[in-house]
Amino acid sequence: MSANGTIARRVGRTGVVLLVVYAITFVCVRLTPGNPFAARAPRALSPDQQARLERQFGLDDPWPVQFVRYLFRALSGDFGVSYAHQGEDVVDVIVARAWPTMSLVGAALLVGLVVGVPLGVAAALRNDSWFDHLLSGVSTLGVAIPVFVATPVLVIVLSVYAGWLPAQGWDGLISTTAIIPIVVLALEPIAVTARFTRASMIEVLRSDHHRTARARGLARRTVVFRFALRNGLVPVTTITGLQVAGLLGSVVLVESAYNVPGLGKEFLAAITARDYPVVMAATLIFAAVIVVANLLVDVAYARLDPRIRSA
Amino acid sequence: MDQLVVSDLVVEFARAGHRVPVVRGVSFTLERGRRVAVVGESGSGKSVTALAVTRLLPPTASIRSGSISLDGSDLLGLPERSMEDIRGGRVAMVFQDALTALDPLFTIEQQIQAVLDRHAPRASRQARHDECLELMRAVGISDPERRLRAYPHELSGGMRQRALIATALAGDPEVLIADEPTTALDVTVQAQIVDLLRRLSDERGMAVILITHDLGVVADFADRVVVMYAGRIVEDAPADELFESPAHPYSAALLDSLPSLDGPRMRRLPSIGGAPPDPAALPAGCSFAPRCARATGECDSEPVLVTIGARRVACHHAGTA
Numbered sequence: 001m002s003a004n005g006t007i008a009r010r011v012g013r014t015g016v017v018l019l020v021v022y023a024i025t026f027v028c029v030r031l032t033p034g035n036p037f038a039a040r041a042p043r044a045l046s047p048d049q050q051a052r053l054e055r056q057f058g059l060d061d062p063w064p065v066q067f068v069r070y071l072f073r074a075l076s077g078d079f080g081v082s083y084a085h086q087g088e089d090v091v092d093v094i095v096a097r098a099w100p101t102m103s104l105v106g107a108a109l110l111v112g113l114v115v116g117v118p119l120g121v122a123a124a125l126r127n128d129s130w131f132d133h134l135l136s137g138v139s140t141l142g143v144a145i146p147v148f149v150a151t152p153v154l155v156i157v158l159s160v161y162a163g164w165l166p167a168q169g170w171d172g173l174i175s176t177t178a179i180i181p182i183v184v185l186a187l188e189p190i191a192v193t194a195r196f197t198r199a200s201m202i203e204v205l206r207s208d209h210h211r212t213a214r215a216r217g218l219a220r221r222t223v224v225f226r227f228a229l230r231n232g233l234v235p236v237t238t239i240t241g242l243q244v245a246g247l248l249g250s251v252v253l254v255e256s257a258y259n260v261p262g263l264g265k266e267f268l269a270a271i272t273a274r275d276y277p278v279v280m281a282a283t284l285i286f287a288a289v290i291v292v293a294n295l296l297v298d299v300a301y302a303r304l305d306p307r308i309r310s311a
Numbered sequence: 312m313d314q315l316v317v318s319d320l321v322v323e324f325a326r327a328g329h330r331v332p333v334v335r336g337v338s339f340t341l342e343r344g345r346r347v348a349v350v351g352e353s354g355s356g357k358s359v360t361a362l363a364v365t366r367l368l369p370p371t372a373s374i375r376s377g378s379i380s381l382d383g384s385d386l387l388g389l390p391e392r393s394m395e396d397i398r399g400g401r402v403a404m405v406f407q408d409a410l411t412a413l414d415p416l417f418t419i420e421q422q423i424q425a426v427l428d429r430h431a432p433r434a435s436r437q438a439r440h441d442e443c444l445e446l447m448r449a450v451g452i453s454d455p456e457r458r459l460r461a462y463p464h465e466l467s468g469g470m471r472q473r474a475l476i477a478t479a480l481a482g483d484p485e486v487l488i489a490d491e492p493t494t495a496l497d498v499t500v501q502a503q504i505v506d507l508l509r510r511l512s513d514e515r516g517m518a519v520i521l522i523t524h525d526l527g528v529v530a531d532f533a534d535r536v537v538v539m540y541a542g543r544i545v546e547d548a549p550a551d552e553l554f555e556s557p558a559h560p561y562s563a564a565l566l567d568s569l570p571s572l573d574g575p576r577m578r579r580l581p582s583i584g585g586a587p588p589d590p591a592a593l594p595a596g597c598s599f600a601p602r603c604a605r606a607t608g609e610c611d612s613e614p615v616l617v618t619i620g621a622r623r624v625a626c627h628h629a630g631t632a
Binding site: 212218222227230231304307 | 398403411475481482
């Protein structure tokens, strides 16, 4: 299989994935009880008003007609107008909010790796020590605590009582407002990365080639950092791809809880307001991010392991 | 002159809360530049003995007693740092399956260079590369320039074993311990690897301990053969003497189970009945007695290793056959 062929196939598959996501979202959004207008009207709309609004936004057509129209407009970059942000283009709504979300997710992922990998390596090197057991206990907590619990707890402790950090809001990634959301989001990636790194490093440290390296007189430190670590990171890359999906779920909750004006908060608000076009577009963006993340994981995988490259 | 001296080595494994002796008082010497084959079934303690020499035993194993010395200096008492100088630099090991013994993520050159950097640092990049090429040629790898850039999975089984030997030679060791280096290979390649080890031993004056369960590969290789059974040496003899007239019934049985070119053709190969004893439940007396055709009441007491001429043998019936 040539490289071009592989790439073409992947792009094709990506298109199919996005189309399926689009279709499922389309159906789910319309199956949700309620409608975009009743929620916003100061008092009950008359059937007449309701029908007029639906006609105006093309919601009176049969679903298949709506779906095809949406799809073709979306393909040309037109995602329609938001119902909730009166008359605002959906693309503008999304673009204005994408940065806080993507920077939070990116930062949490980075923190997860930068903290998780060394913890995992240290635990593997001290397998069965008190440190190893402590890490395994703490990492269980890291996975178990939901972000909608961690966020208010940190806010109460660090903002309300200690007064060190703001209790909500967003002044950009390089600001004190970013600390609590990043910490909350990074808990699970740190825990999961540490566990996977530990498990895979323990396996590497028991491997034949590790014994060979030791039999060549290479110092343990040299062997671990020059050879074993790269072996140990191969499975960790896979997990990192999966983390992105989890983080996109968590970021919706964290942004809402910490009042970050990002895609996640907007997404939740759009669902509540039945703002169909925004829900659709945001879902697509999330799906696209996951697809791209997995693509990057595959690239990293191939860079780490020559056996994947030649397969 | 004796270079490597192992005396009364006892190695135990921790298994289910018990200490199970796997090597039970092994003593042997290796003279400079000589070739010794250590032969025995799996579980006879031959690999564990080799790992003990380089102090690379798995964490569940421990050396209970005995001593190992290299040129008079005690290896068991050395701090780990000094042991690292010895490993690869003076005593190198080659393991069974080169596919798993080489790191899959690094090229052959990267793996050889790591050893060079450790034991024989070269000044320039070019000198390091030249040394790698030299080692590849020494182990008989053609087109070394290309093979250095290859990853282990891109080489054939025999080529990988040669490359693994090249990483062992990089530290210019005085003693090479090859633990079943031919087991994963087919027969013609096995012969090539054994030939290579013999040639390297001659060219470099390097002593070699070849650990194998296959007496067949030993005949043209070893100066001396050490036969192990259930954690003990049962016979230690010059190779030609052992092949001519094995003194221990176990050695004789091993020889009998080799196919021969000039024997009757349709003969079914004899095998040794029964199985080696469980090291956690060794029979009292001679460990081989339950499988031995010549066992008598005398064998209820454990025979000691006695020197008879140029050989040592542990059998009550040695020399009486």
